Amino acid sequence: MNIFFEESGGFKAGTVLSQQGESYQVELPGGRRSKIKGRDVLLRFESPTPAELIAQAQAAAQDIDMSFLWECAPADEFAFPVLAAEYFGEGASVAQQAGLALALQASPIYFRRKGRGQYQRAAQEQLEAALAGLARKQQQAELQASYADQMVAGTLPDALKGKELQLLFRPDKNTIEWKALDAAAIALGKTHAEVMLACGGIASPRAYHEAAFLYEHFPRGTGFPDVGPTPLPDDDLPLADVQAFSIDDSTTTEIDDALSVQVLPDGLLRVGIHIAAPALGIKRGDPIDEIARVRLSTVYAPGEKITMLPDSVVETYTLAEGGARPALSLYVVVKADTYDIVTTETRAERVPISANLRHNELDSIITEQTLADGSGDYPHKEELRLLWPFAQSLYNKRQAARVGYGLRPEVQNKTDFNFYVDGEHITIKQRMRGAPLDLIVAEMAILANSRWGRLLAECGVPGIYRAQRAYGVNRTRMQTSPAPHEGLGVEQYAWSTSPLRRYVDLVNQWQLIACVRHGVTAKLAAPFKPKDADLYATVSSFEAAYAAYGEHQSRMERYWCMRWLIQENKSQVQASVLKGDTVRLNDIPLTLIVPGLGLHARGTQIMLDVLSFDVVTLSISVRVAQVLGAGQSALADDDDEGDGGAGDGGGGEGAEGSDSGEGSGSEGADGPGGEQGDAGNGEGVASVRHGDCTDSDGTNDTNDTARTSAAGAAGTASGASPLAVALMAAGAHDASASPAC
Numbered sequence: 001m002n003i004f005f006e007e008s009g010g011f012k013a014g015t016v017l018s019q020q021g022e023s024y025q026v027e028l029p030g031g032r033r034s035k036i037k038g039r040d041v042l043l044r045f046e047s048p049t050p051a052e053l054i055a056q057a058q059a060a061a062q063d064i065d066m067s068f069l070w071e072c073a074p075a076d077e078f079a080f081p082v083l084a085a086e087y088f089g090e091g092a093s094v095a096q097q098a099g100l101a102l103a104l105q106a107s108p109i110y111f112r113r114k115g116r117g118q119y120q121r122a123a124q125e126q127l128e129a130a131l132a133g134l135a136r137k138q139q140q141a142e143l144q145a146s147y148a149d150q151m152v153a154g155t156l157p158d159a160l161k162g163k164e165l166q167l168l169f170r171p172d173k174n175t176i177e178w179k180a181l182d183a184a185a186i187a188l189g190k191t192h193a194e195v196m197l198a199c200g201g202i203a204s205p206r207a208y209h210e211a212a213f214l215y216e217h218f219p220r221g222t223g224f225p226d227v228g229p230t231p232l233p234d235d236d237l238p239l240a241d242v243q244a245f246s247i248d249d250s251t252t253t254e255i256d257d258a259l260s261v262q263v264l265p266d267g268l269l270r271v272g273i274h275i276a277a278p279a280l281g282i283k284r285g286d287p288i289d290e291i292a293r294v295r296l297s298t299v300y301a302p303g304e305k306i307t308m309l310p311d312s313v314v315e316t317y318t319l320a321e322g323g324a325r326p327a328l329s330l331y332v333v334v335k336a337d338t339y340d341i342v343t344t345e346t347r348a349e350r351v352p353i354s355a356n357l358r359h360n361e362l363d364s365i366i367t368e369q370t371l372a373d374g375s376g377d378y379p380h381k382e383e384l385r386l387l388w389p390f391a392q393s394l395y396n397k398r399q400a401a402r403v404g405y406g407l408r409p410e411v412q413n414k415t416d417f418n419f420y421v422d423g424e425h426i427t428i429k430q431r432m433r434g435a436p437l438d439l440i441v442a443e444m445a446i447l448a449n450s451r452w453g454r455l456l457a458e459c460g461v462p463g464i465y466r467a468q469r470a471y472g473v474n475r476t477r478m479q480t481s482p483a484p485h486e487g488l489g490v491e492q493y494a495w496s497t498s499p500l501r502r503y504v505d506l507v508n509q510w511q512l513i514a515c516v517r518h519g520v521t522a523k524l525a526a527p528f529k530p531k532d533a534d535l536y537a538t539v540s541s542f543e544a545a546y547a548a549y550g551e552h553q554s555r556m557e558r559y560w561c562m563r564w565l566i567q568e569n570k571s572q573v574q575a576s577v578l579k580g581d582t583v584r585l586n587d588i589p590l591t592l593i594v595p596g597l598g599l600h601a602r603g604t605q606i607m608l609d610v611l612s613f614d615v616v617t618l619s620i621s622v623r624v625a626q627v628l629g630a631g632q633s634a635l636a637d638d639d640d641e642g643d644g645g646a647g648d649g650g651g652g653e654g655a656e657g658s659d660s661g662e663g664s665g666s667e668g669a670d671g672p673g674g675e676q677g678d679a680g681n682g683e684g685v686a687s688v689r690h691g692d693c694t695d696s697d698g699t700n701d702t703n704d705t706a707r708t709s710a711a712g713a714a715g716t717a718s719g720a721s722p723l724a725v726a727l728m729a730a731g732a733h734d735a736s737a738s739p740a741c
Contacts (some may be wrong), residue, residue, distance in 0.1 A: 002050050004043035004098050005036050006116055011400050013050035027412030029054070042080075042101065045094040053095055060099025062104070068162045069103070070110045073121040073489055077114050080104055109134070124609040140176050146181030152187050156199035157732040164201040168192055168208075169215045194614050198448070205615040206278060206424075209559055212302065213552040217299075217545075227287040232316070233280035233326045240329060240347070242272050243354040245380045246319050247441050249418075250358040254298065254307065254500045255319040258327070258353055259444055261286045261383040267336045269386060273448045274351045275326040275497050278317040279509035281326070284527040293538070296545040298501040301556035309499075314500055324350040328496075328509060328516075331446045334388075337350045339393035342526060346516050359437045366436055388436055391443040398446070399491030404719040405470045412439070417589045419560055426567060429586050445497045452512055453494035459484045459515040462530050464504045466493045478504075478539045491638065504542050555618065562615050570610055572625060577604040594622055604630050614666055628716075 003024065014026035014034070022038035029051040048056065064087070072086050083104075085099040092100075104111045104119050109130035111119045111703035122130070147157045160167065172176045185195045191209055191641045201210045214222065242260035260272035272721050280290045292518045293307050299306040307314060318323050329349055333342045362378055370376040371388045378384075399409035412434025420427040456463040467483035475487075482492035496512060499505040508527065514526035528535045565573070565588075575583040575592070577600045584591045586605075594608065605628035 002045050002053070003036070003041045004045070004053065004094070004101075005041045007034065007036065007040065011042070011098065011105065013053045013098070015050055035214035040116065041289075043097060054100060057098035057102055057508055058094050061102040064100065066103065066107050066110050069100075070121050070127065073119075073609055075110070075121065077120045079117050080119075081120060081121070086507055092691070095293050119449055121473050136419055144176040144180045144183070147177065148183040148187065151181065151184035151195055151199050154198055154612050156196075156201045160201065160279075164196055165211055167213055168196060168202075191616065192486045194564045197616065205702065206559065208616065209555060210301075213555075217548060217552075218306065222306045224291060225287075227291070228312065229508075230310075230312045231281035231283070231286065231288065232338045233277070237280070237326060237350045239324055240271050240272070240274075240327075242274075242351060242638055244272060244319070244327075244351050245355040245357055245383070245438050246321075246353065247357045247359055252356075253318060254314055255356060256498045256500050257385070257441070257445065257448075258319045258351065259387065259440070260351075261386045262384075263336075264333065269334050269336050269341065269390070271332045271334060271387065271390060271444070272351075273330040273332070273444050273497075275448065275509070276317045276319050277326045277328045277331070277348065277509060277513075278313060278499050279328075279506055279513055280348060281317070282313070282506070284510060292506060293541075296503045296542050297549055298551045299552065301553045302419035302560045303424070304556075308498060308503065317500060319351070319353050319356075321353045321356045324352045327351040328512060330451060332447065332451075332477070334390060339390045346455060346512065348513055348516050357437075363431070363437060365496045368436060371436055384436075384440065387440045387444070391436075391440045394443040394447055395439060398489035400643065404683050405484070405486035405489070407486065419557065420638045423559065424563075426564050428564055430587075446490065446493075449492040449493050450488075452496045452508070453482055453492035455515050456494060456508070456511055457492065460516055460530070461523045461526045462532065462535055463494045463508045463511050464494060464535070464542075478543055480521060480535055480539065486568060496639050502542075503538065508537060531564070531601070557617060558590065558618050561585075561588045562613050562618065562620065564588055565610060565613065565620075566615075573610060573622075574628070575608055577602060577606065581674075583608070592620060592622060594624060596720045597624060600627065601630060604628075 002013060003016055003026065004011065004013045005026075006012075012028060014028040014036075016024050017027055017033070018025040024036045024076070025033065025039070026036050027033050029049075045053070069083070069087055075081055075613075080101045081097050081426045084092040084100045087100060088096045099119070103601075105113070109122060109127060110120050111346045112122050147159065150157045156164075157177075157180070158578055160181070163177060163682060166172075167178055167181055172183075181192055181195060185192050188195060188198075190198070193202070195204045197205065197208065202211065223420045240260075242262065242283065244256040244258040244260040246255045248255055256276050258274040262270040262272070262708065263579045282292075288309065291310070295306075295308045317326060319327065327349060329351060331345045333344070334340060335342060349520070357379060365376050365378050366384060368388075371385050403411060414433040416431045416433050417432060418429045420429065428526065453463065453465055462480045463482075465479055465482050466476065466485055467479055468485045470486040482494075484491055485493040494508050495502060495504045496508040497505060510527045511522075514522040517527045523530060564570075573585050573587065575585045575594075577583050577597070578591070579602065581593050581597045582591060583594055583597070583606065592608075594606075600606070606624055607626040607628060608622040609625045611621040611623060
């Protein structure tokens with residue numbers, strides 16, 4: 001005997017092997033045996049076989065008209081054999097009865113299951129609503145299929161226009177538009193972004209990467225609301241008796257810092273570090289502050305810049321040449337022979353800016369040699385000759401402090417890369433770190449940030465500090481109390497020299513102005529009081545935003561590196577081994593994984609075949625063509641993968657990187673390479689460090705190189721100016737200076 005029964009919510013048929021009371025031992029067509037209770041048995045039959053019954057029942061179920069069946073069914077609850085007799089006639093076969101049971105079970109909108117083998121037809125209004133819903137779903141399915149077909153054919157459906165970014169970056173996966181995009185991607189074997197690019201929904205891979213960042217962090221656009229006239233500082237600001245000059249890239253407009261030098265009697269020099277002072281006009285809580293507090297930093301990437309402050313504010317406070325600009329000035333009095341600091345003073349004032357020097361125009365002219373022998377013709381030549389040995393002295397003292405913290409001195413002979421974007425053409429230029437202009441700007445910025453951090457602490461005014469331990473996890477952190485920055489070799493370090501570009505610096509500038517104006521009572525007048533919750537919130541928000549902006553810059557630099565490979569038609573590239581399978585190209589700052597590279601010493605030179613790359617996913621495939629051996633330049637430049645970060649010294653953080661160089665290195669290290677970004681990059685130019693100044697253990701891997709000696713004429717001419725006398729002293733100091741990077 002065979003039976004048709006219900007099991008686990010479905011219908012099955014099998015041959016009875018034995019019966020015990022109301023239970024059956026049944027063998028199914030596949031050979032599986034099961035114990036079936038009598039109440040689950042719906043039909044008993046001798047023929048056909050169970051397998052044939054199921055096949056015939058399924059065929060019969062396909063031919064049943066469910067609408068007609070619903071009309072034939074009684075209004076009350078019924079057993080399916082009863083309806084089978086009504087639909088097929090009194091002589092309905094077992095296969096027809098089983099087929100009707102299958103049809104009833106598969107059509108819940110027509111019939112409701114009321115028990116084993118028992119059903120009741122749905123109410124008419126419920127049936128009509130359910131059928132309308134089915135029609136809508138069918139229409140949507142057809143529409144979805146139409147959208148998918150259009151995208152497979154390379155056309156963007158009208159319904160998806162205007163929704164491209166939402167579908168890619170924040171999709172509602174229940175919409176037919178997203179389901180169609182997903183279906184097209186599966187059909188083509190591509191990512192959603194690649195499908196959208198192929199259909200013209202996104203103009204280019206560059207636009208895709210930029211849109212991904214903007215959609216997440218600037219959903220309302222990058223423009224500024226109308227905030228009215230730019231707030232100006234008080235009219236009673238004194239005019240400084242100096243002629244200051246800045247050092248930046250030729251395209252920089254956010255000029256934050258300038259320098260000045262004056263020769264004092266008794267063999268002293270007064271060095272002025274002048275920082276643009278928007279905090280003299282902008283007040284905490286005003287509309288411009290609200291904007292800056294949301295943006296927190298200027299965003300830099302190759303070919304793009306999103307400023308923290310509106311253009312009108314930048315134009316008002318940038319240290320552009322030809323006028324007196326509001327500034328917060330740190331004056332440092334030093335001995336002209338030893339360059340020991342005698343005293344410091346901070347003032348809020350208007351500073352005359354005589355020149356905006358451009359390092360990309362002067363780097364080839366202002367070198368260690370020309371500074372030593374006095375050759376060359378360039379603006380502020382004498383001031384720069386005085387600043388150069390002072391910067392070297394500051395650098396050497398910081399290195400001694402680093403050694404005291406258990407670190408090796410920094411190395412300055414590293415390579416930075418500047419990105420210049422002109423339309424879709426990319427130029428990547430190498431620039432050696434540690435050039436005189438770099439070092440001067442870097443050391444003056446570090447000095448200002450360190451001294452102003454001390455001033456905040458002495459006045460009991462809270463500020464935002466950068467602290468770093470020599471070793472361990474989470475070495476670099478931001479906090480509201482002073483602590484040593486061991487990587488830089490300073491006792492405290494408070495970002496204060498980029499208030500046009502970083503909100504942290506603007507906050508610290510407010511606090512510093514309170515110290516200048518109120519002295520010991522500054523903590524009562526400062527905008528942020530001790531334990532101010534907003535100060536802690538600023539630290540947290542800034543770190544998150546700064547990391548996101550840095551990630552975007554790194555992503556865009558990788559994109560432009562790949563575009564450079566395409567542009568230059570590079571089928572082979574030379575690279576240096578960093579660690580394991582990780583290599584870095586020599587011509588551009590692109591780091592790759594080379595599977596199966598094998599074991600090679602750091603700095604080993606290899607030639608790679610470029611097989612393929614994808615500027616959408618930013619992936620690249622290469623293989624080793626030839627191992628060339630070790631190279632001195634590569635070894636000296638190799639510095640990534642430090643314990644706990646990228647090393648401890650040289651500029652991984654981009655601490656004072658100018659405009660687009662800001663933060664372009666890895667976060668593992670604060671260092672002067674980042675400070676040198678002030679002299680290193682300009683707007684529309686992105687700079688990436690070719691690593692920090694340290695090797696895998698966070699320390700130097702090269703010997704210091706000797707400084708070029710200065711010939712320095714002895715004695716003074718009759719009637720020589722004090723500045724000339726000081727310059728001779730600077731030359732003598734430089735000639736006997738200890739080796740440095």
